Amino acid sequence: MYGGEMQAKKAEVIPMPGAAAQPGKRKTILCRESEVDAVPLGTGDWTIADVPGLILRAGTTKKTWRVQRRVNGKLATKVLGELTAATAKRQASLVWQRLKPPAPDGKITLGEAWQRYLGEKPLAPATRRLYEYNVKKYLRDWAGRSLEQIGQDRAGVRALYLTLVRKHGKALASQVLRQFRATYNYQRRVNPELPECPTIAVDIAPVKPRDWALSDEELRAWWAGVQRLRPLKRTFWQVLLLTGARRGSVEALRWRDVDFDCGLIAFSTAKAGRIYSIPGCARLLELLRAWREQAPPGSEWVFESSKKPGYHIVAARDDKRGVVSAHHLRHTYRTVLAQLGCPPDSARLLLGHSLGGDVSRGYITAALVVESLRPWAEAVAAKYSEILGW
Incomplete structure (x- = not known):
C-alpha cells in the first residue's frame, strides 16, 4: 500500500464534541466536566486527549469510562464505570500504571x-x-x-x-x-x-515563609490599581481580598457554589482536592449579586473567560497594573485575622487549611461550625473598609 493511501486511512481527529459521531472518525475531548457534559448520548467512544488510555463511552442512556493499554501486543482494558471527569482522570492514571507488567524489584526507573x-x-x-x-x-x-x-x-x-x-x-x-x-x-x-x-x-534548603502580607499603604495602592480594571477583573480581585481564597479556587467558582439565601460560598477547587465552605460577608454577597446582573447570562461560571466562552478565566494576573498576586492577598487575610485575635482553628477553616495533626481537631466537623466563622469574616471586611475608605 502506498504512503498516500496509508495517510488516507488514518483516523481524522474531531477536536470538540459539537458534531454527531461519524463512522471512521476518531473523536477526542479533554478531560473536563464541561466537555464531557457536551458529548451527546449514543455517539460511542471518545478518546481523552490529555489522559493516556482513557476512553469515554457515550451509550444510549449513560456515559461510562474505561482505560485501555496495549501490553505485549495485546489490548488490556479496565472498566471504571460512571464517574466525574476529575475522578476518572485520577483513577485512570493509577490504572494505566497497573496495566503495565511490574518491573523487577529495584529495577523500576x-x-x-x-x-x-x-x-x-x-x-x-x-x-x-x-x-x-x-x-x-x-x-x-x-x-x-x-x-x-x-x-x-x-x-x-x-x-x-x-x-x-x-x-x-x-x-x-x-x-x-x-x-x-x-x-x-x-x-x-x-x-x-x-x-x-x-x-x-544534599543539604536541601528549607522553604522559608514569605512576608507577603500587604501593609495599609500597600493595600491602598493595590486598591487604586484594581479600580482601573474592567468590571470582571475588578470583581474578581475583590472576591479574592474578601475571602483570602486561592486564585484557582475563585477562578473556578460557579454560580451554584454561591448560596445567597444562606450566605455561604463553597470552593470546590482547592489544594489536595479539599472542598470547603465559608460564610460570605455582607459586602461580598452584595458584590456578587451586583456582578451577576452584569455577567454573561446563562453562564455557569462566576468569572467566565471573554476569550473562551464556556470556560472560566485562568491564571489571572494584573501585576503590570499595580495589582499584586492573589497569594499576597491570602497572606494579608491571614495576617488581618491574627491582628483581630481570631483563633488558629477558625483561621484555618476560613482559609480552607487542614486542621493539623492534633488528634482532637479530627473530631471537628467543619460544615457544622461554618456559621460561627461569620463574625470573623465580617470583622476582616470591616478592617478593609476602614483602610480603604469603603
Whole structure:
C-alpha cells in the first residue's frame, strides 16, 4: 500500500464534541466536566486527549469510562464505570500504571516511579503539573535510570543538586530534589530493599515563609490599581481580598457554589482536592449579586473567560497594573485575622487549611461550625473598609 493511501486511512481527529459521531472518525475531548457534559448520548467512544488510555463511552442512556493499554501486543482494558471527569482522570492514571507488567524489584526507573507517585497521590492539579514539568525539564537524563542505581549514586545526586543551584538557583534546585525525595521514598515503602534515599548527601534548603502580607499603604495602592480594571477583573480581585481564597479556587467558582439565601460560598477547587465552605460577608454577597446582573447570562461560571466562552478565566494576573498576586492577598487575610485575635482553628477553616495533626481537631466537623466563622469574616471586611475608605 502506498504512503498516500496509508495517510488516507488514518483516523481524522474531531477536536470538540459539537458534531454527531461519524463512522471512521476518531473523536477526542479533554478531560473536563464541561466537555464531557457536551458529548451527546449514543455517539460511542471518545478518546481523552490529555489522559493516556482513557476512553469515554457515550451509550444510549449513560456515559461510562474505561482505560485501555496495549501490553505485549495485546489490548488490556479496565472498566471504571460512571464517574466525574476529575475522578476518572485520577483513577485512570493509577490504572494505566497497573496495566503495565511490574518491573523487577529495584529495577523500576525514576520516570516510572514518578508517574506512579502522581497516579496514586491526591495532589492538586497545579502541584501535579509542577511535578510533570520538573521531571521532564530537569531530570530528563535521570528518568531512565533505575531507583536502585540512583540510590547508590549519592555523589551523582549531590552533583545534580549543585548543577541546578548554579544554573537555576537554590530555590528551584531544592524544589526538584524535594520532589525527587518524595517520589523515591514513596516507592521505598513498597520495596524496602532500595538503598536509603541519596538526597541524604544534599543539604536541601528549607522553604522559608514569605512576608507577603500587604501593609495599609500597600493595600491602598493595590486598591487604586484594581479600580482601573474592567468590571470582571475588578470583581474578581475583590472576591479574592474578601475571602483570602486561592486564585484557582475563585477562578473556578460557579454560580451554584454561591448560596445567597444562606450566605455561604463553597470552593470546590482547592489544594489536595479539599472542598470547603465559608460564610460570605455582607459586602461580598452584595458584590456578587451586583456582578451577576452584569455577567454573561446563562453562564455557569462566576468569572467566565471573554476569550473562551464556556470556560472560566485562568491564571489571572494584573501585576503590570499595580495589582499584586492573589497569594499576597491570602497572606494579608491571614495576617488581618491574627491582628483581630481570631483563633488558629477558625483561621484555618476560613482559609480552607487542614486542621493539623492534633488528634482532637479530627473530631471537628467543619460544615457544622461554618456559621460561627461569620463574625470573623465580617470583622476582616470591616478592617478593609476602614483602610480603604469603603
